[in-house]
Amino acid sequence: DQQVKQNSPSLSVQEGRISILNCDYTNSMFDYFLWYKKYPAEGPTFLISISSIKDKNEDGRFTVFLNKSAKHLSLHIVPSQPGDSAVYFCAASGTGSARQLTFGSGTQLTVLP
Amino acid sequence: NAGVMQNPRHLVRRRGQEARLRCSPMKGHSHVYWYRQLPEEGLKFMVYLQKENIIDESGMPKERFSAEFPKEGPSILRIQQVVRGDSAAYFCASSPQGALDEQYFGPGTRLTVT
Numbered sequence: 307d308q309q310v311k312q313n314s315p316s317l318s319v320q321e322g323r324i325s326i327l328n329c330d331y332t333n334s335m336f337d338y339f340l341w342y343k344k345y346p347a348e349g350p351t352f353l354i355s356i357s358s359i360k361d362k363n364e365d366g367r368f369t370v371f372l373n374k375s376a377k378h379l380s381l382h383i384v385p386s387q388p389g390d391s392a393v394y395f396c397a398a399s400g401t402g403s404a405r406q407l408t409f410g411s412g413t414q415l416t417v418l419p
Numbered sequence: 420n421a422g423v424m425q426n427p428r429h430l431v432r433r434r435g436q437e438a439r440l441r442c443s444p445m446k447g448h449s450h451v452y453w454y455r456q457l458p459e460e461g462l463k464f465m466v467y468l469q470k471e472n473i474i475d476e477s478g479m480p481k482e483r484f485s486a487e488f489p490k491e492g493p494s495i496l497r498i499q500q501v502v503r504g505d506s507a508a509y510f511c512a513s514s515p516q517g518a519l520d521e522q523y524f525g526p527g528t529r530l531t532v533t
Contacts, residue, residue, distance in 0.1 A: 310461070342524075349423070349510050349524030350462070395461055405452070406475060407522070409461030 309333045310398050312410035320418050325383040327413050329396030332377065336400040340407065341370060341381045344393045353394075354381070386417045421446065423513050423525035424493075431531045438498040438505070440528045444513030451494040452512045452522060453486060462510060468494060501532045 311330045319325045327341075337358040342350035356363040356370045356379070363370050369382045383390055396410040424443040432438050444451050449470050454462040464478040468488040479486065483501075488494040498505055508529050512522040 312461075347526065349512070349526050351524070352522065397462075405450075405467055406464045406477065407452075407454075407462070408464065409454075411459065411461045 308411075309336075310396055310408050310410040312394075312396055312413050314413050315411070316414040316416070318416045318418060319386045321388055322385045325381075325386045325390065325415055325417065327381040327383075327394050327396075327415065329379050329381075329410055330377055331379075331398050333398070333400060333408075334377075336398040336408075338399045339370070339372060339379050340397045340399075341368075342395045342397060342409075343390075344395060344412070350395055383415075386415075388417045388419050391415055391417050423448075423511060423523050425509075425511050425525035425528050427528060428526065429529050429531070431533060432501045433533055434502055435500050438501050438530055438532075440496040440498075440509050440511075440530070442494040442496070442511030442513075442525060444494070444511075445523055448513035448515050448523070450514045450516065451488050452514075453494075453496050454510045454512065456508045456510065456527075458507075465496070498530075501530075503532050506530055506532045 309332050340355040341353040343353050344350045354365050354368045354370050356372050361372050372379045393412045393414050395412045397407040426441050451468045453465040456462045466479050466486045467475040483499045485497045508527045510524050510527045512524045514521045
């Protein structure tokens with residue numbers, strides 16, 4: 307049973323435009339969400355996180371939105387750059403599973419020059 | 420400040436052999452996490468350790484897998500009598516205090532079982 311789902315395995319965007327990566331979750335106990343970026347042959351790198359008490363968190367070009375009622379979050383990257391091309395993982399954690407991250411299957415983002 | 424180190428980066432084992440994966444956390448980090456990534460899937464939590472203690476091993480298979488983080492030296496993930504289904508990338512992460520957004524990942528060990 308996949309508790310964190312990233313339904314788009316891939317996404318292509320033109321340089322300078324907005325990239326929107328989506329993530330859905332099913333476990334109501336999740337209260338902390340993170341996005342990681344992963345290049346080939348490297349480990350994931352933390353990008354941005356959001357607590358369930360917020361609905362938006364922004365850090366430079368990256369913004370994460372959380373819709374608790376829909377159990378949905380999204381990562382917006384604007385403007386997108388070719389160096390953003392990577393696999394993006396959504397992850398979640400919650401009460402009772404503190405520090406244990408549940409990951410989605412990832413979305414391969416390709417930013418075209 | 421060196422990042423999280425994992426070795427070997429690639430490991431090939433025949434069915435039935437043992438695999439030992441090592442993880443050296445970042446300097447000053449006392450919390451270690453192991454994750455496994457199967458092909459086309461996300462990372463799956465296996466175990467969370469502090470020095471000399473297993474805090475959460477709810478993601479570890481009940482048999483053949485064990486982990487330790489001794490007072491001195493790296494954390495070790497040990498897989499006995501490997502099978503083809505163990506082929507995966509194994510990632511280690513460390514954090515200074517167990518805060519979620521401070522988990523720093525190593526480059527992973529790719530285990531191939533032939």
